[in-house]
Amino acid sequence: MPRTSSxxxxxxxxxxxxxxxxxxxxxxxxxxxxxxxSEEETASAGHSxxxxxxxxxxxxxxxxxxxxxxxxxxxxxxxxxxxxxxTFTVLQNLLAxxxxxxxxxxxxxxxxGLLSRPAAGVDSLTTAIGVAAVLLAMINTxxxxxxAHYNPAVTFALLxxxxxxxxxxxxxxASQTVGAIGGAYLARGxxxxxxxxxxxxxxxxxxxxxxxxxxxxxxxxxxxxxxxxARAQQPNAYAGVAICATLVTGASxxxxxxxxxxxxxxxxxxxxxxxxxxxxxxxEAGLWVRWMLxxxxxxxxxxxFYVVNAAEALYPYGRASDGQHRRRPSQGERAQREGVTEDxxxxxxxxxxxxxxxxxxxxxxxxxxLRVSCRARAYVTxxxxxxxxxxxxxxxxxxxxxxxxxxxxxxxxxxxxxxxFAGAYVSGGHFxxxxxxxxFLFRPRTKKIPRALAYVTVQLLAALFAGGLARxxxxxxxxxxxxxxxxxxxxxxxxxxxxxxxxxxxxxxxLSQRPPGTQQQAYFGLAxxxxxTGGLLASASISGGGxxxxxxxxxxxxxxxxxxxxxxxxxxxxxxxGSIGAVLSAWTLGTSGRSIREEKKGRWEGATxxxxxxxxxxxxxxxGEGGKVEGGEASMEEGWExxxxxxxxxxxxxxxxx
Numbered sequence: 104m105p106r107t108s109s110x111x112x113x114x115x116x117x118x119x120x121x122x123x124x125x126x127x128x129x130x131x132x133x134x135x136x137x138x139x140x141s142e143e144e145t146a147s148a149g150h151s152x153x154x155x156x157x158x159x160x161x162x163x164x165x166x167x168x169x170x171x172x173x174x175x176x177x178x179x180x181x182x183x184x185x186x187x188x189x190t191f192t193v194l195q196n197l198l199a200x201x202x203x204x205x206x207x208x209x210x211x212x213x214x215x216g217l218l219s220r221p222a223a224g225v226d227s228l229t230t231a232i233g234v235a236a237v238l239l240a241m242i243n244t245x246x247x248x249x250x251a252h253y254n255p256a257v258t259f260a261l262l263x264x265x266x267x268x269x270x271x272x273x274x275x276x277a278s279q280t281v282g283a284i285g286g287a288y289l290a291r292g293x294x295x296x297x298x299x300x301x302x303x304x305x306x307x308x309x310x311x312x313x314x315x316x317x318x319x320x321x322x323x324x325x326x327x328x329x330x331x332x333a334r335a336q337q338p339n340a341y342a343g344v345a346i347c348a349t350l351v352t353g354a355s356x357x358x359x360x361x362x363x364x365x366x367x368x369x370x371x372x373x374x375x376x377x378x379x380x381x382x383x384x385x386x387e388a389g390l391w392v393r394w395m396l397x398x399x400x401x402x403x404x405x406x407x408f409y410v411v412n413a414a415e416a417l418y419p420y421g422r423a424s425d426g427q428h429r430r431r432p433s434q435g436e437r438a439q440r441e442g443v444t445e446d447x448x449x450x451x452x453x454x455x456x457x458x459x460x461x462x463x464x465x466x467x468x469x470x471x472x473l474r475v476s477c478r479a480r481a482y483v484t485x486x487x488x489x490x491x492x493x494x495x496x497x498x499x500x501x502x503x504x505x506x507x508x509x510x511x512x513x514x515x516x517x518x519x520x521x522x523x524f525a526g527a528y529v530s531g532g533h534f535x536x537x538x539x540x541x542x543f544l545f546r547p548r549t550k551k552i553p554r555a556l557a558y559v560t561v562q563l564l565a566a567l568f569a570g571g572l573a574r575x576x577x578x579x580x581x582x583x584x585x586x587x588x589x590x591x592x593x594x595x596x597x598x599x600x601x602x603x604x605x606x607x608x609x610x611x612x613x614l615s616q617r618p619p620g621t622q623q624q625a626y627f628g629l630a631x632x633x634x635x636t637g638g639l640l641a642s643a644s645i646s647g648g649g650x651x652x653x654x655x656x657x658x659x660x661x662x663x664x665x666x667x668x669x670x671x672x673x674x675x676x677x678x679x680x681g682s683i684g685a686v687l688s689a690w691t692l693g694t695s696g697r698s699i700r701e702e703k704k705g706r707w708e709g710a711t712x713x714x715x716x717x718x719x720x721x722x723x724x725x726x727g728e729g730g731k732v733e734g735g736e737a738s739m740e741e742g743w744e745x746x747x748x749x750x751x752x753x754x755x756x757x758x759x760x761x
Contacts, residue, residue, distance in 0.1 A: 205282030212286030231354030283367030319353030320400025413476030488534035497573030520632025566657025587647025602677025605638030610685035
């Protein structure tokens with residue numbers, strides 16, 4: 104049954120099947136039409152897309168051109184900026200030193216010209232203090248750049264001792280001269296109708312003028328070399344103070360001590376005189392005198408430095424362990440040294456691998472000069488100090504009216520401060536038999552009797568030599584005014600008491616000072632100079648202000664008459680008694696030579712133990728190369744120092760790392 108019933112339905116379905124192809128054809132036609140329309144739309148859309156892509160590509164191509172133009176412009180700007188920066192750096196390196204020297208000398212000349220005018224109405228001490236104040240500021244400003252010479256005499260002395268090359272010295276002197284002339288004309292413009300004063304005496308070259316200029320230029324240059332350039336004193340914080348203190352001493356007594364400054368003022372004043380119809384007078388000191396006398400002082404200071412510091416003068420850029428000295432490093436060599444890493448191992452390997460700079464054979468006279476320097480350097484330093492202190496007292500009467508007690512006291516105290524800064528590291532800075540006696544009694548184990556007697560002998564000879572020069576230059580009558588005299592109402596006991604009391608203060612101040620180099624005593628020389636100034640002012644009306652047996656003896660031997668010579672014993676007995684009193688006071692206060700020696704010994708032993716421990720650790724760390732490292736350290740300690748700028752900095756870093 105199911106089969107028969109289902110058959111008709113199947114037939115109907117089969118009968119309906121032929122109608123399907125017609126419907127399919129219509130659908131196909133519709134599909135073809137829609138496909139054609141879609142193809143047309145696609146073609147039109149593709150054409151529009153192509154047009155849009157073409158326009159977009161053209162826009163991108165234009166943008167790329169603009170970007171490339173901007174990039175090129177930026178590269179040009181960067182290259183130009185780099186070129187300008189490099190050019191500025193080169194010009195800065197080339198012009199920094201001469202501009203610093205010119206600016207410093209210009210400032211000094213301006214201040215000297217304005218203060219030395221008659222219309223300024225100031226005395227020589229005020230002028231000296233004003234110039235020194237400006238010089239101190241200029242030294243602190245220009246020392247890191249050019250060394251702050253500001254004086255052809257200083258540059259000339261540094262050239263002689265090998266610290267400045269000839270070409271560099273020529274650039275320095277030319278810059279200083281140009282700056283001085285500019286400062287003189289600036290002072291002339293600011294002074295308006297006021298006449299600039301000629302710093303030199305108008306009557307021409309005299310023995311007095313030559314003695315003042317040569318002596319105090321020598322003192323100034325000597326202090327500059329020993330405080331600012333001697334390697335044994337570096338680094339320090341008192342170089343500028345010592346230089347300015349010495350400048351005040353010389354300037355207060357009429358010395359210029361700077362050929363550039365005096366020449367600039369001479370040119371400006373003479374130009375004004377010629378414009379007004381004037382000219383050079385007969386016998387007036389010319390430019391050659393203004394240059395010759397200070398340069399002579401610089402020459403003497405350089406020669407004295409060769410005797411006092413022969414090793415440093417003969418080996419200005421270091422000495423190798425075999426005794427050979429090293430030449431000035433070239434720029435390439437210095438750049439090579441600066442490229443080395445700054446760690447300790449690199450420094451040690453560098454020290455043992457190759458020498459810093461090529462070595463040359465020392466001159467034939469080097470060994471003889473070194474032997475003389477080792478034996479005579481302390482005595483030469485004492486001679487210089489006693490000689491200059493005697494000259495200050497003698498030249499205080501160089502003008503028509505003697506210097507006031509204030510000028511004499513301030514100039515003597517500041518000169519002593521500068522001399523102590525410059526010479527304490529060599530001889531102890533005594534310059535006074537009373538100080539020598541006090542130091543010998545205070546530390547009897549470190550100062551032997553023959554050395555103390557030699558110090559006193561040298562101080563007396565220096566004072567006698569200075570007194571003889573002053574007598575020949577000024578005459579006996581004028582030197583006689585400089586002698587210390589007792590007050591009218593005071594007798595010998597009063598004079599003896601004043602000399603003893605203030606010498607006690609002076610010697611006690613010296614004994615209480617720690618060795619130079621400690622931070623708390625950076626201005627130890629000022630303390631010594633200040634107590635001398637106060638003592639001279641306080642004792643001037645009682646004993647005349649001696650406080651130095653050698654200085655008073657040098658003046659009395661040449662200028663005093665028999666009546667005045669009878670009172671010379673007061674100026675020996677008073678200071679010597681004061682020296683003994685200072686030693687007793689120092690012992691009473693608890694500051695003994697034994698404690699200082701023990702402190703030094705303890706510091707030395709501690710440093711030695713620490714250094715030995717570091718060496719043992721270095722040997723353990725480096726294994727078989729420990730001997731090489733130790734040998735490198737020993738070679739550096741034996742005298743291998745390198746150049747002032749490169750080798751000493753690395754040696755300091757090595758010491759700090761140890």
